Amino acid sequence: xxxxxxxxxxxxxxxxxxxxxxxxxxxxRGWFRMHEACPHCGFSYEREPGFYLGSIxxxxxxxxxxxxxxxxxxxxxxxxxxETTLAVCLTAAVLCPILFFRHARSFxxxxxxxxxxxxxxxxxxxxxxSASTATLSDDKLASxxxxxxxxxxxxxxxxxxxxxxxxxxxxxxxYFATTTSTQMEPGDGLG
Numbered sequence: 679x680x681x682x683x684x685x686x687x688x689x690x691x692x693x694x695x696x697x698x699x700x701x702x703x704x705x706x707r708g709w710f711r712m713h714e715a716c717p718h719c720g721f722s723y724e725r726e727p728g729f730y731l732g733s734i735x736x737x738x739x740x741x742x743x744x745x746x747x748x749x750x751x752x753x754x755x756x757x758x759x760x761e762t763t764l765a766v767c768l769t770a771a772v773l774c775p776i777l778f779f780r781h782a783r784s785f786x787x788x789x790x791x792x793x794x795x796x797x798x799x800x801x802x803x804x805x806x807x808s809a810s811t812a813t814l815s816d817d818k819l820a821s822x823x824x825x826x827x828x829x830x831x832x833x834x835x836x837x838x839x840x841x842x843x844x845x846x847x848x849x850x851x852x853y854f855a856t857t858t859s860t861q862m863e864p865g866d867g868l869g
Contacts, residue, residue, distance in 0.1 A: 687701065688788045688791055689785070689788050689792070691788065692781070692785045692787070693784075695780055695781065695784050697716035697719060697721050697723075698788050699721040700716060700718050700719040700721065702716075702719070703717045703718035703719060703721075704717070705723060705780070705783070705784055705787070706780055709780070710780075723787060725787075729786075730783055730786065732786050733782035733785070733786045734782075735837055735840065736782040736785055736786060737774075737778050737779065737782040738840065739836070739839075739840035740774060740778050740782065741771055741774040741775055741778070742843060742847065743843065744770055744774050745770050745774070746843070746844075746847040748763075748766065748767055748770055749847075749851070752766060752767075754854075793832055
């Protein structure tokens with residue numbers, strides 16, 4: 679069985695929507711439909727039921743960052759009105775999750791493949807029949823539990839950062855909304 683690549687290489691494969699192991703096989707066979715396994719090396723993309731729901735959080739984080747940065751650029755950088763900016767940001771907030779869907783799944787699979795390397799190896803051994811699934815040694819079970827702990831911690835940190843960023847953007851928006859409305863006099867405007 680081929681050795682799993684470094685974390686940097688796994689995430690560079692994710693950007694390209696390629697297999698986390700070999701980087702050659704595509705993850706998707708259509709816009710929304712994934713292959714069950716890599717057509718090139720056979721690495722299984724299937725995980726436990728509900729696994730890919732985690733990509734919603736990555737997608738949400740990307741949407742929050744994009745719309746927050748876009749809002750700041752349009753209002754503070756270009757001086758557009760709040761109404762125009764809201765329309766543009768709303769459009770971006772609807773399109774971003776659709777356009778980023780595949781990359782969110784790809785990044786989640788890359789995260790799982792790089793953190794849960796023992797599970798990836800076990801899944802491959804099970805898939806190829808080279809290991810018995812009936813009995814696992816205590817060391818193997820401890821290794822798998824450790825992988826799950828690291829993956830849970832990494833996702834927890836990512837979610838906390840997304841939440842903090844969203845709260846920060848809300849605070850900045852409220853600050854500018856209250857200071858701009860109290861300092862402006864009738865007839866003043868950005869345009």
